[in-house]
Amino acid sequence: MSCENYKQYDNRWASKRYAGDTMAGSGCGPTAVANIVQQMPTEVAKYIESKGGTVSGHGTIWSYIDVALDHFGYNGRQLNGTSLYGVQGSAAETTWKNAMWAGNHYGILLMGPGVFTKGGHYITITEYDGNRCYVHDPASAARDGWHPWSDFEGRVKVFYLADRADRKDSAGSGAEETSVNTYSFGLEQIDLGSVGIYVLLAQEILLPRGFYKGTLDRSFGPLMEAAVRAYQKSRGFLAVDGSLGAATWADLLALPKRNGLYVLKQVKTGDQGVEVLLLQEILKARGYYKGGLDWSFGPQTEKAARKYQADRGLKVDGVAGPETWKDLIAL
Structure with missing residues (x-):
């Protein structure tokens, strides 16, 4: 099973309202989740908003990424509760790397200022080989592909994991x-x-x-x-x-x-x-x-x-x- 590579600026949903903005402007969270759970970004966005998981003008609340992953059957886990931006070698980082290296998980990273964003931005990670991560970036096709860990080091705010194996049916669907x-x-x-x-x-x-x-x-x-x-x-x-x-x-x-x-x-x-x-x-x-x-x-x-x-x-x-x-x- 492989991840999708949806983009938040896709003209099929770019103008859809989300978090007091549009999917193009603030939809990186639901799009990063959608890449993993293989649902439409608009479906994930609808679910997150139904649970109150957004802040108008600021996007997706951190704790609703794993909630959405859970809802669609991928056992989401948020590994840290406070921002780790500027921190290297944390327990959350080690846990995330070990799990990704084992090959049984997909990842989502909430990035702080650096290679991927000037503020905050969710990206999907499909693979980690011990030195590099393979990225599906909801905001930029140019940033898709392999990146050295130096692009992430000290720039990750929150680490998330999701199981690779999904359930036979999505949560809420019998x-x-x-x-x-x-x-x-x-x-x-x-x-x-x-x-x-x-x-x-x-x-x-x-x-x-x-x-x-x-x-x-x-x-x-x-x-x-x-x-x-x-x-x-x-x-x-x-x-x-x-x-x-x-x-x-x-x-x-x-x-x-x-x-x-x-x-x-x-x-x-x-x-x-x-x-x-x-x-x-x-x-x-x-x-x-x-x-x-x-x-x-x-x-x-x-x-x-x-x-x-x-x-x-x-x-x-x-x-x-x-x-x-x-x-x-x-x-």
Whole structure:
């Protein structure tokens, strides 16, 4: 299992309100957690705010990082209660390094002024090899990658650990919801010359977003390659190679994963989120949905879902549940 690499400035949620600010401005905490728990940053942010875990204009309260990790099933632990900025070789630092070196944990560090921030900033650590840390920085793709411990020494305010192995279902979601109300699917790399259902899904996403200018022909031709390159370039941190591999798929979908598969939950009128966005994109590309890509399951989305279900011989309830997702995604 690997960490995600979400960015708080991602235009899919950058302007969402969080901690009296926006996700782009103050969302490093929920984004760092989201990288580990493989939930959307907005879902983590919503949970933290529901628990009173923010201070307006200042971001996420220290003690709510491990609370959020716990909630999503990753056994979060905050190793120190007061800031260790300026301190080297503390007991918390030693415990954190030993646990990370053993390879059974992910880490989050609240950094003080230095390489990663001028003030305070949460970052995700995926690996520690005894001398270096591999960073997923919610605020900067340029700072992703291996950093020597000298970049951290004396600059860490708070150390956090999370188990690598997650539970079968997230806290607050029972096994029934996991098995009955979700649809899971896997994806393959596609590039110039590919044909089939994977290409169709990519076209259905890139067309409504304005990147793809062709038709839904299930063929990865020059127009598709140009669309993928344009999308990758627009993101700023993806390799611009015109190939839809794992990293580009993960960024394009921004869906949670379980056991290596993307997971779509049931959505209905009143729901919001990335699942609704994907539903709108597919239905819009197929001519059913006439509204904007607003992430919100309103009357127009329900009307489009009902029309699609009727045309496909599905139960006409206006709810995008597993059977409707299975028919839409067909993977």
